[in-house]
Amino acid sequence: MTKEHPVRRPESPHSVTLKDIAREAGVHVSTVSRVLRQKEPARGWTPTAVQVREIARRLGYRPNSLAAGLRTSRSHSIGLLMPRLTDTVIATICESIEAAARYAGYQTLLTSPPDTMNAQMESLDFLLSRQVSGIIATSLHRDDALFISKLRSLPIPFITANRHVGDSIPAVVSDDFEGGRKATEYLIHLGHRRIGIVAGPRHASTGYDRLLGYRRALEESGLEIDDSLVIHSEWEVEGGVLGAHTLLALADPPTAIFAVNDTAAVGVMGAAHQRGLSIPGDLSLIGYNDIPIVAQLPIPLTTVRSDLGQMGSTAVHTLIRAIEGGALTSVKLPVSLIMRSSTAPPR
Missing domain, CATH: 1.10.260.40 (lambda repressor-like DNA-binding domains)
Structure with missing residues (x-):
């Protein structure tokens, strides 16, 4: 007893x-x-x-996972470096990372600095000081050689999700090149020949790869690549508004616009409305990511769907495998074109 x-x-x-x-x-x-x-x-x-x-x-x-980490050099926790959490794409990835980590018995430690490399480097140092077992980042800049060099020398496993910085850092991403090509090919198939693109910021691999896919589709169709139809922008609605106004003010404006994220596509819709243009009658529009709201817009948005939930969970599983002694590998997830009411043949 x-x-x-x-x-x-x-x-x-x-x-x-x-x-x-x-x-x-x-x-x-x-x-x-x-x-x-x-x-x-x-x-x-x-x-x-x-x-x-x-x-x-x-x-x-x-x-107490931190105390355990001090004893074993591992905290059984995953550090998250995720700027722009107000963005639905990043928030969705974050949610799936958290769920997958908890299911696997890991805690997460989230940092959400501004989307600058100096701020992200400070957050990276903080996560390292907290003895995390590995780190997932979502918003790296593809052109920051100093930061990328630091990441390659980290003493713990590190992986990116959503964006990549080339082959030197393992990444879990959507096939953004193929997504950009699919979107542009569909507009060409509808009969559009003047296709503008609101391409996102230059430092983001997501926008860069989607732009490369756009260019490839034009080349393969024998269409001229007109640089005046390529507008770099911020990811937010206002970026789409400004990008669309720039494109629609051209002497020979596009009959279709590919916005490389859905939030900017909403801004394009707003700019078209301000100019008295109808979608898709006067202007066809395609977005990217298929965030939940775009199917419920007054004019449901044609878009490229990337599986953000799978992206987050795959990043967790890949990182944990490395934490437990396996190899870190990159994963490219397939995308699909979702056709709705915002696209039609040109008049």
Whole structure:
């Protein structure tokens, strides 16, 4: 018969210690530590282990992952470097990363600095100081050689999601080149020959690769590449508004616009409305990512769908495999064209 040891219940689950559990279970602290740290043995838990785990559950014990990391050089946590969390794309990836990490038994430590390399470098140093086991970043700049060099020399696994910086850093991304080509080919198939593109910022691989796909589709169709139809912009709605006004003010304006993200496409819609143009009657429009709102717009948006949830979960699984001794590999996810009401043949 196990002797009962009365114990004062801590005011907060986070104040429960291994000593509290050991005192109530009548065992040594090292026994509690071993039971709570190990996976279930093939033969199942011993009666003592069952008792220890039940007491820990009842008291609401939560392990201190940082303290464990200081002892083992691993915190069983994943650092996240994710600027622009107000962007639906980034928020969706973040949510899927969090869910996949928790399911795998990892905690996440989120930083969301401004989308500049200096700010991201400061956040990277912070994550390293917190003894995280690995890091996922979503918004690296493809042209920052100094930061990329630092990432290559990190002492822990590091992977990017959403954006990439070339072959030197493992990445989980959508096939943005193919997505840009699919969008442009569809507009060409409809009969458009003057196709503008709101191409996003120059430093982002997502916009850059989609622009390359746009150019390839024009080349393969024997159409002229007119640089006046390429407008770099910010990702937000205002970027789409300004980009569209620039394109539509041309002496020979486009009959279709490919916006390389859905949020900018909403801005293009607004600019077209301000100019008295109808979509798709006067202007066809394609976006990118298929965020939930675009199917519910008054004119549902034709767009390229990238599986953001799969991107986040794949990044987690790939990183954890490396943390546990496996190789870090890059993954390119397929995309698909979703045809809705914002595209039609030109008049």
